[in-house]
Amino acid sequence: MNTIIRSGMAAAALLVAAPAFAADLPQAYPTKAPVVVAEPAFTWTGFYLGANAGYAWGSGEGGASTLGLDPDGFLGGGQIGVNYQFGNNVVLGAEADFQGSDIKDDAYGYESKMDYFGTVRARLGYAFDNVLPYVTGGLAWGHNEVKNSNLGLSSDNTAVGWTVGGGVEYGLTNNWTVKAEYLYMDLGEDYYDSIGVKSGLTANVVRAGINYKF
Template sequence: MSKGLKTLLVGLAATTALATAAQAADLPVRSAPPAPIVAAVPVFTWTGFYVGVNAGYGWNTNDDDVVIPGVGTFEADDEGGFVGGGQIGYNYQIGSFVLGAEADIQYADIGGDSDFDGIFNGDDDDDDSWFGTVRARAGVAFDRALIYATGGLAYGEIRNGFSSSDDVSVGWTIGGGVEYAFTNNLTARVEGLYVNLEQDDDDLPAVPGVSDETEFGVVRAGLNYKFGSY
């Protein structure tokens, strides 16, 4: 091969290499694929209106045995039974704290009977017994679990054994409970209440030493439907 041909081939090779490098520089730089978008999991909140039903057990705590000298002995025994009804309410969550209000109405197969030295016996009609409450609620939420205290107004017709009035009695209630949200809309609870109703009985004379209050306890389970997606 002649020296001139060699020089020509070397020049062609160099020119080709330069052209290839320039063309590669003009190509776009390949970037890494974008990261997949992951949707955030919705955070559950207790805020919202709800309605529900409940059922449980109630018992009258009025046990009065009173001895009146020269007259005789009055005895009152408590009775317990089924309690059930419905509730409606609203919760508002601020951070981990939950504030709310609730009203309920209850059938109550509880009451009491009275006896005077085995001569006179009075028994209330449990089928007519009922009560309702209007209460505030305040609690602490641990995600879907809620521990709360509650208290407020109580009213109803539940007799204590010495009472015979059909008037609606008014008083107060206090209690607490635990509630858990199984889904975004369905919650279940266990709740306990103490209820005190003032009796206004004009049909019977006052009996010394006998309370004119009806006191009873309630333990019940409830199921609520909360409106809203979360």
């Protein structure tokens, strides 16, 4: 009987001591879940500048056509522009570029060479996230020189015309993009006084470029 009483008293003592023992144990505090920072959505809105290089081939007009001059050659330069992306993913922009070029041909002692040109264009595209197909068009101008090596004569002119084309641009990151582009350019015909020839140029331009977007 004494054994039973002692066992009961021991059990009661354990029950009384259990809460105090538990209070002495280290407390487990809740931990905060790590904050996940979402990548910002890609947008085409902003100013940009970049560089490009490519190739052009064309057909001489007027006297250049009569002589069979079809200039072609390499080009390279830079561009600056701005885009605005609307909520429906339509992208409207403007771009200006300047190109140094070696677009030339010669025949029968005549040479036609365009050594630099540029364009100022509007751009209209539709954004598929970081892929932007677009159409473009606007003003084109170019500096052209015509020479007659037989007579030792030369004349130069800056012609103004129009251009239209299209391309696709791809966003590598939120700041860097690359593009491929085609332009058709018509600079009309001008009279070159010293040579006594009316000449002009239409050209096809293909180029690739890279831009940094701010």
